[in-house]
Amino acid sequence: MSEDALKDLLAFVEDELAFATSHYNDSYLDRRVSSRMRRTRSETYGEYFELLRGDPDEQTALLEAMSINVTGFFRNPDVWAGIRTVLRNVAGSNDEIRIWSAPCADGREPYSLSMLVRDDPEIDASSVRILGTDISEPALETARRGVYTESRTVDVREQLEFLDEYDRYVDVGDDSTYRIREETKRNVTFERHDLINDDAKSGFDLIVCRNLFIYIDNEYKQPMLETIARSLRPNGYLVIGKAETIPPNLNSAFAVRDARLRIYQREPTPDSSAGRADPDASR
Ligand SMILES: C[S@@+](CC[C@H](N)C(=O)[O-])C[C@H]1O[C@@H](n2cnc3c(N)ncnc32)[C@H](O)[C@@H]1O
Structure with a gap:
């Protein structure tokens, strides 16, 4: 009943x-x-x-x-050290770097990416384009504004301290308001996109898709991952959430690059057998 x-x-x-x-x-x-x-x-x-x-x-x-909009700047800091390594690899071989943060919630993840590349002397930030997408329009409005406030449960300063000089990228107000600087916003754009129902994109070097699979029914993980695989360049990288896994039937589309940090690379050919995309299997 x-x-x-x-x-x-x-x-x-x-x-x-x-x-x-x-x-x-x-x-x-x-x-x-x-x-x-x-x-x-x-x-x-x-x-x-x-x-x-x-x-x-x-x-x-x-x-x-x-709509599960919990997020943060540099969420799981060890993963961000892994993302930095990935971006250095890509920067070494590409003139332009295209990154997709999907879902981006209220923008803290794509802005973390923008700060990370600006902070890295090995990466030319002017060559990096970041797209943030989410299904939620209110979340995207906050993302475009780029203003975040401290709350009882969220210590924004502690999150940003992943970078020593984060105040180069964010203006910190007296009232514990954190305003993303225009310069940091310049290479970041936002648009609405539904990862289950909307079309794939193309040509991304890195897709960061974290903390959505955990809420999604198994049957919808497959279309989401197919959209992601199609949107990546051959050899493009995928980072999923630390508590997430790639379903076994999509193993052949991705090779494991770091099992613990959930970093994968799209296989250049669909049936290549190097590295299985089940991180637990490689432990
Ligand atoms: C927990 S947040 C993850 C944000 C960020 N990736 C992170 O790890 O901090 C999950 C987001 O997924 C979005 N979402 C839910 N269903 C979606 C869908 N079908 N397509 C795109 N985004 C979706 C929600 O609006 C929410 O902002």
Whole structure:
């Protein structure tokens, strides 16, 4: 009975609020709905569904809770040391470097990339183009603004300290506001893109696709990774989240470059057998 009420609620979110709940795994959706139920003191799914149907503000709050927009500057710093090495490799062989941060949430990941290349004497930052995409328009609006504030739970300064002189790239206000400098924004653009339903792009040297697979139902990981593989140049690099894996049926598309940091490289030919893209298998 209560499972049916949750199903009805999710069908309402999909059909009426246009959020594709069927792409996400059930336990994730249940956790997000339950957290809104606690906030609204609803005892049952049915009671919460009634509230949701009649309250546009709660609809916005639930959509926001479901779109998993947790992010940070230089999230998992050890991975960023790996990304720096990848970018130095690419810089050594290319005149132009194209990077895609997908999904980019509110922009902290693509701006971290912009700061990283500006901070690296081995990379010519003027040759680097960074695209940030996400499915969420509100997240992209924040990203374009590039202004972030400290909160009780997020220590922005600590995140930025991955770079010794981060204040060359970000203006820090007295009120703990962090404003990305125009110069740091110059090579970063944002656009809306749905990794499951929209077309592939092309010619990227590096795609950073972190912390979305963990929420996505298995059947949608494959189309996402196919989109990514098609968007990379042969030998282009892919970085996924530290808790994520590439499904076995896509092993042959990517070779493992660093199993722990989840860094892969697109195979020049689809059936090349060098390195299997299951990081756990190579431990
Ligand atoms: C947890 S954030 C990850 C942000 C960043 N990559 C990081 O690791 O910090 C996940 C983002 O995925 C976005 N998202 C959810 N479904 C998506 C889809 N089908 N296509 C593109 N982005 C999606 C959400 O809006 C959210 O901003």
